[in-house]
Amino acid sequence: MNTQWARLLGIGVLAVSLWANGAFAAADREKLLTDPGVYGTFAAYAFNDDWGKKEGAARIALLTVLKGVVEQHREKLAIDLYLLRGLSDHADILFRVHAGEMRDIQRFLVDLQGSAFGKQLKVSGIMHGLTKKANYVPGFPDEIKAELKSPSDPGAKPYVVVIPIRKSADWWALDQDKRAAMMKEHTEAALPYHKTVKRKLYHSTGLDDVDFITYFETSKLEDFHNLILSLEKVKEFQYTRRFGHPTWLGTAKALDEIIEILAQ
Amino acid sequence: MNTQWARLLGIGVLAVSLWANGAFAAADREKLLTDPGVYGTFAAYAFNDDWGKKEGAARIALLTVLKGVVEQHREKLAIDLYLLRGLSDHADILFRVHAGEMRDIQRFLVDLQGSAFGKQLKVSGIMHGLTKKANYVPGFPDEIKAELKSPSDPGAKPYVVVIPIRKSADWWALDQDKRAAMMKEHTEAALPYHKTVKRKLYHSTGLDDVDFITYFETSKLEDFHNLILSLEKVKEFQYTRRFGHPTWLGTAKALDEIIEILAQ
Amino acid sequence: MNTQWARLLGIGVLAVSLWANGAFAAADREKLLTDPGVYGTFAAYAFNDDWGKKEGAARIALLTVLKGVVEQHREKLAIDLYLLRGLSDHADILFRVHAGEMRDIQRFLVDLQGSAFGKQLKVSGIMHGLTKKANYVPGFPDEIKAELKSPSDPGAKPYVVVIPIRKSADWWALDQDKRAAMMKEHTEAALPYHKTVKRKLYHSTGLDDVDFITYFETSKLEDFHNLILSLEKVKEFQYTRRFGHPTWLGTAKALDEIIEILAQ
């Protein structure tokens, strides 16, 4: 971290990512990220033209505001940040926010957008989903269940991809058995990538214009690409009406890393 | 309510939501919200860049204007406000306006958009519908009718979702009996959510690019999500050409609450 | 009419709508509105941000310019104005212009857009059509012909709706007899609304991206809604590829009324 602005921000150069920092009381992040029945909001923003005209000190003041808003809401929310700039079309930063209640997420984003920092932002896209217990997995053979439970490879997974999906009406008209059989084939196609590509599923029907938000973390983008290619070859993919639009590709960053990059 | 701006606004800190305040003569809100033959307009706005640059006192002056415009039209209209910011893509506030004549709604929105407050707004989307007597319900079995008449759970339903729907040409080409049979299946799928998700239907054909505007209120977003999921599994859904685009998700707020939030 | 700005505009407070004012020589409006072989252009505009910042006197000066441009072109054109603001998405005013030659319409709109008033406008959409002799009516039974000839109910029809339509390639591939049979069914479905909803048809193929512009005037929007609903139930509707996008809903206003509303 650049010492000059770090001093201005009044934070230690050695400070690690905010949510990894035990010194602050915070939402039970682990629970929010693993429990069913949790709401997850993906909110992507692009900087407006004003931001480009700000000089170093003014930027740092605004980034301090960003940091303050995030800290203030960490009691109830798990907040993750991603840098989309350079990799995605019309968005610079992405927030993924988990909470037990959507109105807590709204309070955070209203505060963020209304803050001095937020006035530098244009909303690029907002999507919502809900985590639920696995729908089809209970009926899968034991060996698939076991593989799904095995942990992914340790180590950082810097790349993040977010892909919204809308299924066709024909998909929902299928009976549960037929859908389960196709989801088994889907799951088997995905298993070879289980260790290198971490996945998380959000159910969006009614909360947004899509049915699912799929979220991926990996250190090997080629594996991720091959995973999606495999998933497009199984029968279930023929019931997909929208895949992406947008596809958000970015890199996971701690709040302080984002601040450091944006301060420049 | 923040005392400082409340004093500036010249309103009592204890004032409850405008339309709940018996001190003002107002349109017969109850009748407008329950009668058939009433027009309902959904008008969503986003703040423009000017708004972001306004300081506290200037904002409060503008919000006073908003309040004045709403009060002035309450004689003929039922006006509801929703906060979309943080939950919907390109809109910050949503007005739902009911009236016996569309031109009264136009007068209100022309006054609103032409006011000093309105000059801070960009139109995000405007949709219109008409309330009508239930089309298919008269032919339903008595037990369904009874369940439909039972009141929804008491208590606040803070979340609001607005989803426009366009049916396919094939839907309208079906004879009334076939459509009635499918709507019975649709209604049965929705019944389990009758108590926790309140619904209201607006007929839009010709007034806009959609056939229906569906409006939902709930305190349990997960129930709402499951309701929509159930509705996508019945046969009638296969005759839906557009569902959402936009889906507006927000929270119901009294005018004074909106003002308080926006004043900050 | 507000006396203050009327005095500024130098026009009499009692002046009725421009085109109803016999004091000016004007195009043979009646002929342009009823003859076949006449071009009709629908041009919708939204005010830009500059307009919102203009004070009363500056606005009135600009509206005087609008009035002047319209008067100047009334020799050759029939010009109607509609207020879309509050009822349509991204447009505030709509001009419907009829002329024997499209280049006269272009001259008017170039003058309008290039005027001091026009610099406050953004083009929202422009569509063109041509009036033609009824295509299928000559083959209809006499009683339908008679009903079509009966006048619509007298009295003002303040609401106006403009809906562009594009037919599918399959429609044009049908032979004339089959299309005539379906248009007879279409016409019969529309007859019950003949007295309360006035219709006018413009043929657009090649002049724009649509095949028809349908124009409706009514004082009873619910009747109009039911008319469109009936038309969506006949077979001919299945050959419709685009219906609306945009649907323009507004109110018919005399030029002076529009000026009065916009002056505020």
Add this chain to the structure above:
Amino acid sequence: MNTQWARLLGIGVLAVSLWANGAFAAADREKLLTDPGVYGTFAAYAFNDDWGKKEGAARIALLTVLKGVVEQHREKLAIDLYLLRGLSDHADILFRVHAGEMRDIQRFLVDLQGSAFGKQLKVSGIMHGLTKKANYVPGFPDEIKAELKSPSDPGAKPYVVVIPIRKSADWWALDQDKRAAMMKEHTEAALPYHKTVKRKLYHSTGLDDVDFITYFETSKLEDFHNLILSLEKVKEFQYTRRFGHPTWLGTAKALDEIIEILAQ
């Protein structure tokens, strides 16, 4: 031509359209407009808000720049101008540029967009095509060939329409014989309009998102409308996936006419 600005521009009031003026050395316009193997670019521009704020003298200075840029490139290019304003949605002027090499067209448009005049413009749309020898005509009966060779009616054809077309994959999958048979039907449907509507075809596959750019000149827009209507009734039209979007309708103008109109 208005004498005042003509004097400012330093050109004679009697000067006819630039490309008709033999006093300048210029590209062999006739050859470029009739030979196969020539590239044609359609570039439409809309004026930005700055333009609206320019006063007369500043406008004339900028239009002088436009004239200079056009003159400078006339050695290698055939440049035509059209006024779209008032007749097309989001474009004011259209350039049609023919050259033996696309890079010469790019040089012209880079110079134009980078000039003081070009800084008043926003790109509305750019499309490219290539002229080729007639594909299907050689196999047509002699009487069709003869009619195609007969000249169109003399006299000005002020209206111009540009319609891009994309064929379906099914069209290209047909064998040449079947396509030729359908194109014969297409050509026969068009013949009655041969004298009043002049057509030119550009092949775009790969150079842009469309397969063809069709260009029409006429003095009788109703004939043009009936021509397109006839073409939509033949079988070949069923293999059309995109027709228009945009449809550009405008009037052909000599450079000096455009300058005169824009100077005001």
Add this chain to the structure above:
Amino acid sequence: MNTQWARLLGIGVLAVSLWANGAFAAADREKLLTDPGVYGTFAAYAFNDDWGKKEGAARIALLTVLKGVVEQHREKLAIDLYLLRGLSDHADILFRVHAGEMRDIQRFLVDLQGSAFGKQLKVSGIMHGLTKKANYVPGFPDEIKAELKSPSDPGAKPYVVVIPIRKSADWWALDQDKRAAMMKEHTEAALPYHKTVKRKLYHSTGLDDVDFITYFETSKLEDFHNLILSLEKVKEFQYTRRFGHPTWLGTAKALDEIIEILAQ
């Protein structure tokens, strides 16, 4: 190169394109451009309105910044530049960037967009792909393999076209043999253009909303057009859901050439 600004830039007038200049240590460009497993990003930008207002010296200062940012990242990246202005719709310049890791590409583009030069740019579009070993070629007959290995004609290939492609779900559902047979037909159709049109394929599935990015270089645009026409006639094309949107057409330029053109 114009001597005046070249002196200002402090570079020799004779300097050839940056990446051809052996005086700088640079990424192993040849390897990045030919190896499988390399990431390629296409990032197109348009200048914003500020750029148009910059005078010569200010522009040159900004272009010096562009040059600096590119040089700084040449250690890890192969960076190519193309001029789209005049030939493509809403983009002026295109960067094609190859790297072994996507995060290195992000670092470059974040630096670029955050630089004084980048503040003059709007993102027009960003797409990513991955180079892979040929999928179907190993099973092709030897004579096709031989032709594919023959070098393309020597000499400059100034025109560049970039076309993104999305295949239908039906394509991916075919078994590998059927896809291989169709790709053989596709390859045979392309062979006649092998010498004059150079092709490169990027696999995008999951990284973006498309499946492939196809990149072409040629000096003969007509050959390129005929190549695409041939490819649209083979069966495989029927499994293409999106072709273009956008199609980027431009000319390859050395960094110094781009700077020279933009400095004016």
